[in-house]
Amino acid sequence: MPFYQSDQQKEYIDELGKAIQDFSKRAQELDETGGFPFKNMEELKQFGYHTLTLPKEYGGRGGSLYDYLLSQERIARECGPTALGIGWHNGVVLELAENQNWDQAVLEEFFREVANGALVNRAATEPSTGSPTRGGRPETTAVKKGDKWVINGRKTFTTLAPVLDIIIVSAWVPEEETIGSFLIHRHNEGVHIEETWDMISMQGTGSHDLVLDNVEVLEKYYVEKLEDRPRGKSAWLLHIPACYLGIAIAARDYAVEFAKTYSPNSLKVPIKDLPNVQRIIGEIELEIRESRHFLYSVAEKWETKPELHEELSKDLAAVKFRITNNAISIVDKAMRVVGAKSLQRSNPMQRYYRDVRAGLHNPPMDDSTIQMLAKSALD
Structure with a gap:
């Protein structure tokens, strides 16, 4: 559709x-x-x-x-x-x-x-704090020294690390007792990337550790304070469910093509004609349609009805929850159609299976979304 x-x-x-x-x-x-x-x-x-x-x-x-x-x-x-x-x-x-x-x-x-070609990402997650959405204080610090800020710390899950030109780093600012964000250029002295990414899924994201060792930043690059960031304006994070939905659709495409062409010698027809295979593919189609309608209807409302942003902020989290979980279900069902061949290392299905699982650990987390929705209803 x-x-x-x-x-x-x-x-x-x-x-x-x-x-x-x-x-x-x-x-x-x-x-x-x-x-x-x-x-x-x-x-x-x-x-x-x-x-x-x-x-x-x-x-x-x-x-x-x-x-x-x-x-x-x-x-x-x-x-x-x-x-x-x-x-x-x-x-x-x-x-x-x-x-x-x-x-x-x-x-x-x-x-x-x-x-001019610069690539950027935020660096907010740390070994001790976990996801920044949980509210932990960064152990990375920014201390004023003359007309510059000196930043020290380590960030994990710095996606795109091998090619980043600009990194927006969150740090605790002791003298202001707040969390600030600093724009740091990759070529700044004291900026290092440690290649630590060793996950079974999303291998190619290059989400290595960012190490900051007495990195000096000009005053003007202290770009924002946590309290000054607009709250609830995070619709751009819908790129996360959009990504996992795309992976799930790739798995669906593979399973459908397999069902059309695979015919074991015990059958006179391809397995697409089997009722149980049709049922599984039908369930996959339902979950894809549900996911796409949810994702794009919320996105369209966000763009056309700014007066609803506060209420829609709950839907942003709900979309991520529903689609990432649907993606896991879709890939699982697609693998059932393909059978044991889907577990071969040379088969893309096993990669899709591992990759969609990573969606559970992108923000916001499932438990916080469900709790937020419950509180919204009860209040």
Whole structure:
């Protein structure tokens, strides 16, 4: 079922599909070697995808949240880790373009760097605090020294680490007793990447540790304080469920093609004609349709009805919960259609199975979403 809002949107996604047609061919090797999709990222930049959500006045496409989600789903069908990685970059750019909560001169400088090819992500997670959404205080610190800030600490899960040019780092500011965010350039002295990423899923995201050793940052790059960040304005995080939905759709496509063509000698017809296989595929289709309608209806309402943002903020979390769990279910069912072949290391199904599981550990977490929804109903 098409979810395009315009012919222009469809044309863009079709062009994007052509630009990423080789991603799926590289996915298996990336998974096996634990490598990073440097070539994928370069091809996305050549296509201009890194400027999808950058405002037009700075040389970007000025893409909407809806454009962004359609694109993320499409990339994830070819390579989930690539989609999740570039998704964080475009999401941060979209967040800043919408909120405009930085000093204008610094924000414009940042946008110009992105237009010139810079890739960015936030670094907020730490070994001792876990997910920043849980409210833990960073152990990374920022201390004023003259007209600069000196930052020390370690961040984990720094997605896109091998290619990041700009990192927005959260740190505890003792003298102000607040959590601040600092814009740090990769080439700054004292910035190191330790290659620690060793997970069984999302191998290609390059989510290594960021180590900050007496990194000096100019005053102007103290860009925001926690209390000044707009609350509930996190629709850009819908790129997470869009990514896992794309992976699940890839699994569905493989299972459907397998069912159409596989015919054991015990049957005179392909297994697609078996009632039990049709039932499983029907259940898969239902979960995909449910997921896509939920994702894109919430995205459209977010863009067209800003007066509903406070209420829709609950739906943002619910969308992530429902779609990531649906993705796990879809891949599981698809593997039942394919059978034991889906567990072969050379088969993409086992990779999809591992990759969608990672969605449970992206923010917001399932338990916090359910608790939030319960409190909303009870209050």
